Amino acid sequence: MRLSCAGFAGVAALAAAATHQPAVGSRADRVNNVAIIGAGAAGASAAYHLQRYAALEGVPVNITILEKTEHVGGRSVTVNIYDDPALPVEQGASIFVAVNHILYNATERFGLPRSSLRDDEPDDITAIWDGDDIVWQSAAGSSWWWDAARMWWRYGLAPYRAVRLVNDVVATFLRLYEEPHFPFRSLTQRAFELGLHKVTAVTGEQFLAEKNVGGGFASNIMQAATRVNYASNLAHIHGLEAMVSFAAEGAMSVAGGNWRIFDKMVLASGAAVLRNATVASIAFAKGGGDDDDAQKYVVSTRDTGEPSAEARELPTAFDNVIIASPWQFSSIDAAKGVLKHRIDEIPYMKLHVTLFASPFKLRAEHFKLKPGSRAPSNVYTTLAPGEDAGQGPDGVGRTGFYSISTLRRVVNPKTRRREYVYKIFSASAVTPAFLSSILGARVPDTFVGPSSEAAVEAISWFRPHWFHSYPVELPRVTFQDPVVGRGLYYTSGVESFISTMETSALMGMNVARLIADDVAGKRRPEAEGEKTDAQDEL
Ligand SMILES: Cc1cc2nc3c(=O)[nH]c(=O)nc-3n(C[C@H](O)[C@H](O)[C@H](O)COP(=O)(O)OP(=O)(O)OC[C@H]3O[C@@H](n4cnc5c(N)ncnc54)[C@H](O)[C@@H]3O)c2cc1C
Ligand SMILES: *[C@@H]1O[C@H](CO)[C@@H](O)[C@H](O)[C@H]1NC(C)=O
């Protein structure tokens, strides 16, 4: 592990510049035990950065990661085509971009090869379909919306304005990575200081209209982007997340799976990782005394494979606990008084992601194209003119799905035939009738997977899965803050601001900094009330 990386040294220099005064009762002299619940982007980043910040501050930390599943990465998860480990494909979070500094830097530091999202062939067509008509199409590249942006002849200045707007918003967001905006105890406050609350307060539709990026460009191109990225129409996603959907220039992923970033982070952190360990409860340790600062936590877990077994207390009492998973789905019981701030339940999308391999190409007629015309390889969707922009799963509309992509061409090891690997995002499980229609080949009504139906010619490999993928990103100006108790932190509040691997990793890095500051007795001037240029710009 290299401790001398440029990025980190930069942060260290900034940190050193901050006022440094050991607080009374500083815990710097003994090992600080930290439990991290969840080994997704947030938990892995928290572990990695905490180890590094602690090393820089010269304070000892002992990190234990508790992960419900067997794998590191959380919603960054791959499955293997034909169950062949040499053919992994993303089922969850699939792309990040160069301005995602934490992820991008990690790929550099750990020497993880980056790859493009799909292996498009030159004659592949990417189209946006509204259920009746193809409203836009191009010869594809991975940044299809960038192609779209060049469609000035059709949409006038709107694409140009949209790109500028996205760049402005991204530049403002990136200030969260630097002092005095980093670290932050309140995301709500930082969003306000940076003027980003104005972008999250309104819908993507309102924000774009306000900035003169309306009309066909918004409803066709931008909405296709919010639908494929967040399963949402523009009318029900806030402006910031709509902008993020469009900030896809140079989209990339890690060859072999994005989860490898988080796996490397966990390894580099030196943390002990307990897999198959479902955290059942967090309580105060007995004998903590009246001194609040000395109050420790006991964490109980049970083996994930034995959900009815009695949960057992871990032998270590923890000074800090980081909850790095959406609280509402974690089924963790917090003892009375542990959560000083209630963690609000918020609506999440339930997204179906269906991966499958087939020897058939997509059928033009399904998309109401003339029989015999060439079908697109990738179909993004939008609403038809006059169609109601429903919210959540109701928003999928007439197309019945958010996107269909051809990810790869592969050779089926059994038949030696060339096959296509598809990914479908939809609001409900795809049906055999739907699959039959898009492929133009019969998929029996009884089909649930090739193993149950020996001879399904149309589909040789099938992996349906659904996720609580991300929040329904409704406009809001307050966000669940990362400090939820004494030495107790929560990362998933960032998801209603922006839900990406990078923002979860940023929140992990942020709570790591807060803990390291706390252990080292470091105080920082708060950037409270600061008015930035950004507030006027956005
Ligand atoms: C289909 C899909 C596509 C997406 N596409 C993208 C994309 O292209 N780019 C992008 O950046 N983001 C994308 N996202 C969003 C991205 O996956 C998330 O924002 C991010 O991964 C969240 O990371 P996290 O660490 O906060 O949470 P998670 O990844 O959910 O990690 C939480 C971890 O906690 C564990 N856990 C939960 N409860 C317990 C418990 N009681 N005890 C122990 N462990 C527990 C879970 O098993 C999990 O490993 C996508 C998400 C989905 C589902
Ligand atoms: C990423 O690396 C760049 C270049 O070394 C550095 O300037 C930046 O601070 C790093 N950012 C993070 C978040 O690690």
Ligand SMILES: *[C@@H]1O[C@H](CO)[C@@H](O)[C@H](O)[C@H]1NC(C)=O
């Ligand atoms: C570090 O944490 C592990 C549990 O992951 C525990 O077994 C060990 O005793 C801890 N070490 C110290 C010095 O507290």
Ligand SMILES: *[C@@H]1O[C@H](CO)[C@@H](O)[C@H](O)[C@H]1NC(C)=O
């Ligand atoms: C996790 O549980 C699965 C299923 O019970 C088991 O096959 C696997 O070996 C376990 N892994 C660990 C690390 O305990």
